Amino acid sequence: MIAAEHARRFLFEDGRVRVGGLGLERLAARVGSTPFFAYDRGLLTARVAEVRAALPDDLDLGYAVKANPMPALVQHLAGLVDTLDVASAGEMAVALDTGTPAERITFAGPGKTDDELRRAVAAGVLVEVESEGEARRLGTVARALGLAARAAIRVNPDFAVKGSGMRMGGGPQQFGVDAEAVPALMDRLAGIGMELEGFHVFAGSQNLHAPILAEAQERTVDLVLQLAKYAAGPVRYVNLGGGFGIPYFEKDHPLDLDAVGANLRRLCAERLRPVLGEARIGVELGRYLVGEAGVYVTRVVDRKVSRGVTYLVVDGGMHHQLAASGNFGQVIRRNYPITADVAGAADPEGEREEVTVVGSLCTPLDVLGDKVRLPSADVGDLLVVHQAGAYGLTASPTAFLGHPAPAEVLV
Numbered sequence: 001m002i003a004a005e006h007a008r009r010f011l012f013e014d015g016r017v018r019v020g021g022l023g024l025e026r027l028a029a030r031v032g033s034t035p036f037f038a039y040d041r042g043l044l045t046a047r048v049a050e051v052r053a054a055l056p057d058d059l060d061l062g063y064a065v066k067a068n069p070m071p072a073l074v075q076h077l078a079g080l081v082d083t084l085d086v087a088s089a090g091e092m093a094v095a096l097d098t099g100t101p102a103e104r105i106t107f108a109g110p111g112k113t114d115d116e117l118r119r120a121v122a123a124g125v126l127v128e129v130e131s132e133g134e135a136r137r138l139g140t141v142a143r144a145l146g147l148a149a150r151a152a153i154r155v156n157p158d159f160a161v162k163g164s165g166m167r168m169g170g171g172p173q174q175f176g177v178d179a180e181a182v183p184a185l186m187d188r189l190a191g192i193g194m195e196l197e198g199f200h201v202f203a204g205s206q207n208l209h210a211p212i213l214a215e216a217q218e219r220t221v222d223l224v225l226q227l228a229k230y231a232a233g234p235v236r237y238v239n240l241g242g243g244f245g246i247p248y249f250e251k252d253h254p255l256d257l258d259a260v261g262a263n264l265r266r267l268c269a270e271r272l273r274p275v276l277g278e279a280r281i282g283v284e285l286g287r288y289l290v291g292e293a294g295v296y297v298t299r300v301v302d303r304k305v306s307r308g309v310t311y312l313v314v315d316g317g318m319h320h321q322l323a324a325s326g327n328f329g330q331v332i333r334r335n336y337p338i339t340a341d342v343a344g345a346a347d348p349e350g351e352r353e354e355v356t357v358v359g360s361l362c363t364p365l366d367v368l369g370d371k372v373r374l375p376s377a378d379v380g381d382l383l384v385v386h387q388a389g390a391y392g393l394t395a396s397p398t399a400f401l402g403h404p405a406p407a408e409v410l411v
């Protein structure tokens with residue numbers, strides 16, 4: 001059962017799920033209600049260590065806060081990674097609250113308002129400008145504050161990455177400045193006295209294929225080295241993006257992290273360091289650091305049979321965990337790994353039944369598991385959606401249907 005493979009981090013010998021060593025009924029009692037998201041501190045720490053071991057020592061590891069901005073979780077990661085990468089002033093505030101120095105916070109994202117730019121300049125974080133207009137507004141708000149803006153250019157690459165779950169570079173994009181327009185823009189920004197620290201290139205997200213990621217990294221390095229030739233001053237900052245994926249579905253294979261790391265070692269040693277010397281070079285990872293360290297826990301409130309199909313209706317749903325319902329950018333709906341936290345779940349010979357797990361929203365979109373095989377579960381039992389540590393609660397329409405918001409806990 002592939003779901004169990006993905007879920008193995010949380011499954012103990014008795015087949016029960018534990019987060020931070022605690023069983024789910026105990027945790028539910030501690031949290032006070034279901035549904036809830038639970039994140040495992042130990043797994044987060046272990047994942048960062050794994051990534052560190054694979055990446056070259058002189059490469060910064062950034063956490064893309066968008067993936068999971070829960071303050072306690074960001075606080076935990078702040079002590080483990082080199083940079084926090086934010087995409088709104090709200091995320092910036094969470095990052096600053098961790099005590100991470102502003103020098104190690106970067107701010108990307110389209111549509112930054114003057115207010116957000118002002119806050120970023122006042123804080124001293126690095127703003128990755130997404131257009132010429134934004135760069136000019138950044139200069140204006142900085143002058144008004146009497147402070148120097150810290151700026152880098154977000155570049156929309158002149159290539160696309162195949163096999164990404166979400167493409168965010170290549171072709172026309174709302175993200176970044178088209179690569180071919182960057183040299184002229186750098187000239188104009190030098191003309192208004194804006195110093196640029198470097199470049200940020202992010203080509204795409206959720207990629208499970210090491211050779212494709214390696215090719216994207218190679219092309220990113222080509223692009224950065226090309227652009228560096230046009231820079232008015234020394235390039236001090238290069239963000240190579242990320243896009244490391246995690247397995248969500250039955251046929252997904254985990255990313256070969258060692259292969260990706262080996263490629264980055266070669267690129268850093270042979271191509272980037274000889275030209276860029278002491279520049280801060282980094283990657284930014286969201287879901288790869290946090291996605292597999294979280295579960296979404298719901299309780300069965302109804303069990304019913306409709307024309308031969310058994311439905312388990314749970315007290316959660318797509319309003320908390322939109323991605324598991326297949327409505328967060330997926331083309332085809334596929335099941336996230338889902339398990340039942342019931343006695344006997346460990347026994348591979350144990351009985352399974354085919355059920356459809358639905359949430360409590362009055363819409364046919366609210367399906368968490370379509371025809372999944374689970375040990376028999378009844379009203380009152382807990383069901384667990386795995387791979388829920390990234391793009392869960394904050395990527396879901398919590399107000400839809402007016403149900404209460406879930407709790408989140410870091411254990």
Ligand SMILES: *Cc1c(COP(=O)(O)O)cnc(C)c1O
Pocket residue numbers: 064066067087108202204205206241242243244284285286287288390
């Ligand atoms: C969303 C985003 C990320 C994180 O993507 P993951 O797939 O979670 O790793 C990183 N960088 C930028 C610029 C992003 O927009």
